[in-house]
């Protein structure tokens with residue numbers, strides 16, 4: 001209860017902080033942060049509640065498992081005494097339904113059992129009665145039943161009497177969080193959360209969890225059907241291709257994942273390419289803007305989560321990625337989804353791609369009426385890559401080419417006003433104002449104080465036709481510090 005009040009107080013404080021923000025964009029950012037902090041608050045309160053529930057001791061594994069680094073499943077077995085109620089078989093189903101809130105619920109455990117006599121043999125009245133096992137957190141004595149349950153018992157003629165039942169609890173009956181809380185050092189955070197990529201569970205363990213990493217990996221496999229490999233991200237990444245370096249904690253070391261996102265199938269080697277299940281909504285959002293016959297230019301395509309669904313929708317796609325492995329899996333996924341005819345793929349640097357194959361095709365596309373969408377999802381750097389469009393079609397505007405491309409460019413921001421920050425960076429690269437001509441979307445909160453944003457706009461004619469090409473900016477090479485990629489978790 002006290003935790004609940006503390007939580008509400010904190011929420012009130014956060015909301016007051018939100019009200020005091022001045023600009024709309026600040027409010028958007030602040031609101032996103034408050035939502036995150038609030039959800040963290042709710043999660044930690046939930047964790048507290050769960051903890052207090054298991055704290056009664058009954059479902060706690062034996063204390064001897066504390067500090068275990070190699071999983072010994074048998075060490076988790078124990079006999080516990082649980083409350084039970086004796087129910088005639090002719091009303092069993094109805095009574096079990098009425099008592100479902102207070103019945104024992106444990107993975108892999110039957111809650112209705114046969115009764116045994118004192119000597120351990122089956123009761124002589126076998127077949128006439130069964131025992132319903134009850135949850136010790138709800139029922140400790142015959143008086144613990146609520147009024148509805150008590151009424152149901154009376155109506156079915158079941159005596160409101162509690163007896164004890166000796167129950168064998170094993171590793172199989174425990175939840176992963178209960179196992180890890182019993183094993184890891186007391187009082188330290190037990191996070192068993194992971195991202196799922198096909199058969200792979202992808203974890204980001206903290207330092208204090210590392211000595212137990214093999215055991216944690218095995219527990220995740222045991223408790224999550226379909227997971228056959230658990231990896232932990234190690235602290236370094238290949239910052240160019242945005243893939244993680246990882247250690248296999250448990251299970252097979254097969255890194256070729258098969259996933260389905262928004263109804264589309266993908267296969268890829270997770271250890272060599274970028275894949276983030278948290279982007280599925282954004283992928284879908286962009287794809288929903290597309291019409292059959294549109295052209296999609298995907299500058300940082302990865303293994304195809306924009307390109308493949310766009311091609312399936314009937315668009316012509318130019319898809320590029322610098323990582324040879326992403327390029328290979330992109331082609332594989334195009335074939336897998338039978339859209340390889342609609343996708344032309346490239347393995348180039350993004351700027352070279354824009355100033356080469358895209359430049360060649362753009363005039364013809366801009367003469368037509370079907371939309372041209374340019375997608376640039378490399379949030380650590382893409383805003384800076386917009387300079388590649390400057391002077392792309394030369395200095396002389398051709399008025400017959402009036403179908404200007406729509407650009408969807410992603411960027412991370414740690415600024416208080418993330419919206420203003422990403423627009424200002426896009427404007428600096430394009431060397432033109434986008435005021436009133438762009439929309440900005442919060443894609444997701446990546447970390448506390450770090451947002452992934454999308455700026456969408458029609459590429460200004462004055463940018464495409466300009467003497468001010470990127471190549472003429474010798475004195476304006478991007479600051480190498482700014483070019484550095486951000487944390488791999490993003």
Ligand SMILES: C[S@@+](CC[C@H](N)C(=O)[O-])C[C@H]1O[C@@H](n2cnc3c(N)ncnc32)[C@H](O)[C@@H]1O
Nearest residue numbers: 240241274300301302321322323349350377378
């Ligand atoms: C954040 S991932 C996005 C992949 C995919 N579009 C998605 O939404 O999941 C960025 C991709 O850009 C690629 N990349 C990095 N630097 C690049 C560059 N200079 N030119 C082209 N692609 C690049 C990486 O290999 C990676 O696949």
